[in-house]
Amino acid sequence: MSAISTSHTDELVRIRGLRTQLGSKVIFDGVDLDIPRGRVTAIMGPSGTGKTTLLRHITGQLVPDAGEIVVDGHDLSKLDRNALFDLRERIGYLFQNSALLTDFSVFENVAFPLRQHARLPEELVRNVVLMKLQAVGLRGAAELMPAELSGGMARRVALARAIVRDPTLLIYDEPFVGLDPIALNQVVKLIRVLNETLGLTSIVVAHELSAVSRVSDEIYLLAAGRVAAHGTPQELVRGATDWTRQFFGGEADGPVPFHYPARDYAADLGFAQVRP
Amino acid sequence: MSEKRDSGSRLGDGLAQVGALGLFLLQVLAAIPRSLRYFAETVRQIFFVGAMSLVIIITCGLFIGLVLGLQLYEVLSRFGSTASVGTVVAIALYRELGPVITALLFAGRAGTSITAEIGLMRATDQLAAMEMMAVDPMAYVVAPRFLAGIVAMPLLACIFNALAIFGSHLVAVSWLGLDNGTFWSNMTGAVDVWTDVMNGVWKSAVFGAVVTLVATFQGYTTAPTSEGVAYATTRTVVYSSILTLVIDFLMTAFLM
Amino acid sequence: MTQRRSHQIGTGLFILLGFTALGYLATQTTSLANYRQGPTYALKARFTNIGQLKLRAPVKVAGVRIGSVTDIQLEPDRLEALVTLAVDRRFNQLPDDSAASVFTSGLLGDQYVALKPGGSPDMFKDGDEIILTQSSVQLEELIGKYLVGSGDSPARKPEEAKPADPAPATPDPATH
Numbered sequence: 001m002s003a004i005s006t007s008h009t010d011e012l013v014r015i016r017g018l019r020t021q022l023g024s025k026v027i028f029d030g031v032d033l034d035i036p037r038g039r040v041t042a043i044m045g046p047s048g049t050g051k052t053t054l055l056r057h058i059t060g061q062l063v064p065d066a067g068e069i070v071v072d073g074h075d076l077s078k079l080d081r082n083a084l085f086d087l088r089e090r091i092g093y094l095f096q097n098s099a100l101l102t103d104f105s106v107f108e109n110v111a112f113p114l115r116q117h118a119r120l121p122e123e124l125v126r127n128v129v130l131m132k133l134q135a136v137g138l139r140g141a142a143e144l145m146p147a148e149l150s151g152g153m154a155r156r157v158a159l160a161r162a163i164v165r166d167p168t169l170l171i172y173d174e175p176f177v178g179l180d181p182i183a184l185n186q187v188v189k190l191i192r193v194l195n196e197t198l199g200l201t202s203i204v205v206a207h208e209l210s211a212v213s214r215v216s217d218e219i220y221l222l223a224a225g226r227v228a229a230h231g232t233p234q235e236l237v238r239g240a241t242d243w244t245r246q247f248f249g250g251e252a253d254g255p256v257p258f259h260y261p262a263r264d265y266a267a268d269l270g271f272a273q274v275r276p
Numbered sequence: 277m278s279e280k281r282d283s284g285s286r287l288g289d290g291l292a293q294v295g296a297l298g299l300f301l302l303q304v305l306a307a308i309p310r311s312l313r314y315f316a317e318t319v320r321q322i323f324f325v326g327a328m329s330l331v332i333i334i335t336c337g338l339f340i341g342l343v344l345g346l347q348l349y350e351v352l353s354r355f356g357s358t359a360s361v362g363t364v365v366a367i368a369l370y371r372e373l374g375p376v377i378t379a380l381l382f383a384g385r386a387g388t389s390i391t392a393e394i395g396l397m398r399a400t401d402q403l404a405a406m407e408m409m410a411v412d413p414m415a416y417v418v419a420p421r422f423l424a425g426i427v428a429m430p431l432l433a434c435i436f437n438a439l440a441i442f443g444s445h446l447v448a449v450s451w452l453g454l455d456n457g458t459f460w461s462n463m464t465g466a467v468d469v470w471t472d473v474m475n476g477v478w479k480s481a482v483f484g485a486v487v488t489l490v491a492t493f494q495g496y497t498t499a500p501t502s503e504g505v506a507y508a509t510t511r512t513v514v515y516s517s518i519l520t521l522v523i524d525f526l527m528t529a530f531l532m
Numbered sequence: 533m534t535q536r537r538s539h540q541i542g543t544g545l546f547i548l549l550g551f552t553a554l555g556y557l558a559t560q561t562t563s564l565a566n567y568r569q570g571p572t573y574a575l576k577a578r579f580t581n582i583g584q585l586k587l588r589a590p591v592k593v594a595g596v597r598i599g600s601v602t603d604i605q606l607e608p609d610r611l612e613a614l615v616t617l618a619v620d621r622r623f624n625q626l627p628d629d630s631a632a633s634v635f636t637s638g639l640l641g642d643q644y645v646a647l648k649p650g651g652s653p654d655m656f657k658d659g660d661e662i663i664l665t666q667s668s669v670q671l672e673e674l675i676g677k678y679l680v681g682s683g684d685s686p687a688r689k690p691e692e693a694k695p696a697d698p699a700p701a702t703p704d705p706a707t708h
Contacts, residue, residue, distance in 0.1 A: 059408060085410040099405035102396070113409045161409075316536070323539040327546035359637070366561055431550025438553040441561060461597040464565040465590050466642065473558050 012037045012169055012201045013058055018067035027053050029225035040195050040202040042216035046256045049222045051205045055171055059091060060084045092162030096174040098154040100146040107142040110161045132160040152183025172204045176211045191215050209248055300493045303414055304422050311419035318420040325386035326428030332385050337436035341443020349452050358454055362463035365444040370472040374437040376524055379483035382429060383516040387491035390421050391512040394495025395505035418492045429484025430477045483520050490516040563588055572618040573658035577632040582613045583643050583668025585634050590644045591617045598623045627652040631664035
């Protein structure tokens with residue numbers, strides 16, 4: 001898949017002035033963000049800052065209220081359904097809970113995107129699938145069903161499925177959640193190795209700082225609907241904004257308040273009348 | 277005051293649900309041409325909704341037939357017309373009982389499993405994953421199940437009817453001693469292929485569409501939690517049963 | 533792959549079973565069953581009144597079906613109903629002085645043609661006419677005849693009497 005874009009910019013994904021409102025809640029209020037080609041870019045942020053929503057914007061599953069999203073030279077707002085599907089065929093997406101199809105074996109799950117979009121000889125399908133499974137170390141598990149896999153294995157199978165069509169962009173949504181240290185390190189290693197060997201561009205959404213700093217070239221920290229910080233992992237850890245200090249230091253209170261917005265505590269308890 | 281507002285908003289919710297179901301139907305119909313390339317998937321779904329419902333359909337059909345035979349023999353003997361047991365059983369089954377009872381059983385057996393399955397796909401992001409793999413879940417997941425329901429329901433209803441006739445014959449002829457020839461000749465004299473048998477076949481095809489439409493809709497739009505899937509499954513049985521009976525009345529009154 | 537294959541086979545068996553059931557219901561439990569009784573021969577019969585006799589109504593001997601009504605026409609000159617019956621060839625031992633009547637099965641059931649065998653040594657052949665016929669007995673006529681004939685209340689006209697329930701007013705079986 002030599003999907004080299006016609007535009008000669010350095011970014012695979014460019015987002016400008018993104019504004020999104022879901023219901024009455026403003027998720028993004030002017031986000032500018034660039035995902036450079038060939039690198040691993042991490043998007044971090046406290047829970048509820050819309051990291052997954054951002055991914056859904058990039059894949060065109062959700063249309064923003066305002067702003068421009070350009071993926072590989074295509075302005076998403078100008079693509080029709082077919083063009084969008086064509087674009088998605090070049091994006092691999094690793095879901096938080098793996099999202100393997102329950103009815104199919106590991107082999108058939110990995111083969112699924114191939115079977116849907118290309119009429120390949122069975123021999124070739126078999127070889128491609130086994131190669132991808134080998135890459136994630138699960139060639140021996142090809143005949144298992146998803147229900148028989150551990151969480152870490154399921155995620156690696158999902159990863160094999162995401163790369164089976166050699167995508168240009170690979171998106172990881174919370175790839176480290178719920179993994180034991182061994183499985184976590186396996187996934188960290190895989191993200192790095194795949195990005196280098198396959199020449200991918202990767203986006204990782206996560207909030208495990210240690211794993212993210214080992215895996216990523218650049219980090220965007222989202223908070224309160226904006227980009228709160230941006231830089232290499234070292235820069236961000238050294239950097240001294242309130243956001244980064246709280247987030248990376250794991251402090252309970254700070255710009256992200258411990259208390260959900262509420263009325264005055266004393267007033268709520270009924271002590272307010274005592275004072276004149 | 278608040279009660280009034282509650283019932284008002286409930287009515288609004290109900291109307292919104294009906295409207296959403298209608299829109300969903302249009303989406304499903306639009307997806308059917310695209311789903312033809314997943315023919316193997318439709319075949320697989322006929323197996324799941326049809327063949328897997330056989331046990332309950334056969335058992336219930338047989339027992340409904342046995343009960344109908346007993347009851348009708350008793351009632352008809354008061355008028356000295358036990359000879360028409362077969363006729364009454366056959367006509368009642370073909371025109372009403374077969375399609376309706378099969379649809380209700382189908383809603384309980386196949387409808388719930390469709391809702392639970394699609395709901396689980398929603399909850400575990402399998403539907404989103406398909407979208408990301410550029411596979412339209414409407415064409416790959418929903419439409420094949422809808423088509424399978426339309427194909428499987430009439431066949432299930434026919435199997436149900438055959439078993440019920442067998443059951444009533446067992447009671448009336450083998451047990452209560454009605455003459456075998458009388459049983460069949462009265463039936464064959466009064467039952468018509470088109471107005472009775474095929475009438476029921478068309479009806480059950482419509483019911484198959486109704487049940488699978490409600491089931492896929494509930495699964496597709498479920499809240500992506502285990503609680504949401506459980507509620508959606510219940511709603512499938514309730515709504516598809518009600519809708520089946522309402523449509524049955526409308527079809528009987530205005531079309532047949 | 534093997535699993536997919538077994539689903540396909542299962543689906544095929546299911547569809548086969550369903551269509552077998554449909555075929556059975558359609559051909560064995562409906563009037564279609566009556567068409568497939570092998571070769572038949574035709575008999576004709578004239579009735580002054582056939583009541584509600586319909587096409588495909590059964591023809592019975594001793595209560596057992598032997599054929600069906602295939603044609604009903606009004607003869608323009610004699611103003612009688614000419615009914616054509618198709619009788620199964622297996623029952624070709626009907627004496628040619630047998631009598632045909634239009635009866636009702638049960639009190640309110642469908643009407644059928646009953647043949648009562650006679651004693652002639654000669655048998656009916658294809659296309660023969662049944663000479664001895666008895667028309668349908670109309671329930672209304674019967675009630676009217678009874679009410680007028682019983683003479684309990686000669687002043688009452690049948691039209692007025694009609695709405696009255698006839699059942700309790702039959703203490704005298706001799707009128708039949």
